[in-house]
């Protein structure tokens with residue numbers, strides 16, 4: 001595979017804003033780095049194959065303060081290159097991008113479709129749209145930049161040959177399929193609340209359905225409407241939790257967390273269940289499951305030398321029971337990872353996941 005630098009003909013230094021944000025372990029939040037004050041630090045970030053945080057808290061936190069939530073970023077160059085390759089936009093194509101951010105990917109799309117093609121890019125945040133439009137204009141590109149909720153697609157420019165999302169979704173919005181020309185394709189990061197996520201390429205068919213395979217694991221910020229929230233029950237509430245134990249092993253826990261082999265499939269089986277992990281010390285990792293909507297919470301304390309591990313559960317949903325049941329089901333299917341998973345969206349927008357390998361096929365409807 002060619003190095004990403006050779007696959008990306010536009011440098012991102014023309015698009016990354018002069019103030020960016022970095023993780024700050026001291027506060028647990030994000031602090032600003034200004035190009036004017038520290039050009040070498042800014043430049044190092046721009047040249048690295050890493051995502052750069054370009055906005056926090058929907059722009060409400062000013063530089064110099066501590067931000068709490070990442071709300072826009074310029075994605076890692078190698079991921080951008082992989083997504084563009086998966087999209088396979090060609091000269092003359094009409095392309096819709098959801099999540100303009102800095103405008104860098106829109107410039108790369110303009111390069112791919114050339115003068116005979118067209119790029120429409122939709123961003124939910126008006127301040128980002130204004131900055132991206134200016135950066136694109138300054139770099140000599142003229143895509144149509146729109147402030148709107150991209151989960152609705154952008155009907156005035158439809159039909160599109162290609163649709164690409166640079167923010168992740170729990171389900172492919174029907175508008176994206178409806179606005180893609182039959183024979184066209186959609187590329188999007190697809191993730192559940194539990195697991196963030198895989199790179200999905202869907203091919204749109206003549207009857208309005210779409211089918212595609214999951215690619216590599218990728219972590220992306222969510223579209224605004226799919227943001228995940230966690231709950232921290234008070235010590236008093238935690239003291240009232242039902243307490244049991246789990247005999248699942250350390251290996252099972254690795255499969256179930258982060259980008260473990262079970263995590264993506266389990267996340268599809270247990271909707272609205274946000275997983276977080278905290279290393280309390282070298283010998284104690286806590287896994288928590290949260291469903292803010294129903295007020296349900298679970299915690300599993302993985303303490304070295306103590307097994308079976310203690311499980312606490314609160315609220316109407318027994319989230320750990322749901323996850324361990326999904327894990328047992330996943331084991332029964334032959335421990336197939338997302339590389340064996342196909343997504344089909346039928347003409348009514350219902351999503352079907354299919355796991356298949358060696359003659360074994362299991363399909364189920366994905367709830368969101």
Ligand SMILES: C[S@@+](CC[C@H](N)C(=O)[O-])C[C@H]1O[C@@H](n2cnc3c(N)ncnc32)[C@H](O)[C@@H]1O
Pocket residue numbers: 071072073074075098099100101102103104105106122123124125128148149150151166167221222223224225
């Ligand atoms: C990872 S960033 C995009 C990076 C961008 N493509 C670039 O080249 O810099 C994701 C963007 O999606 C935007 N976003 C989130 N929800 C959205 C929505 N519903 N419609 C349009 N944009 C959305 C965010 O504001 C954020 O700017």
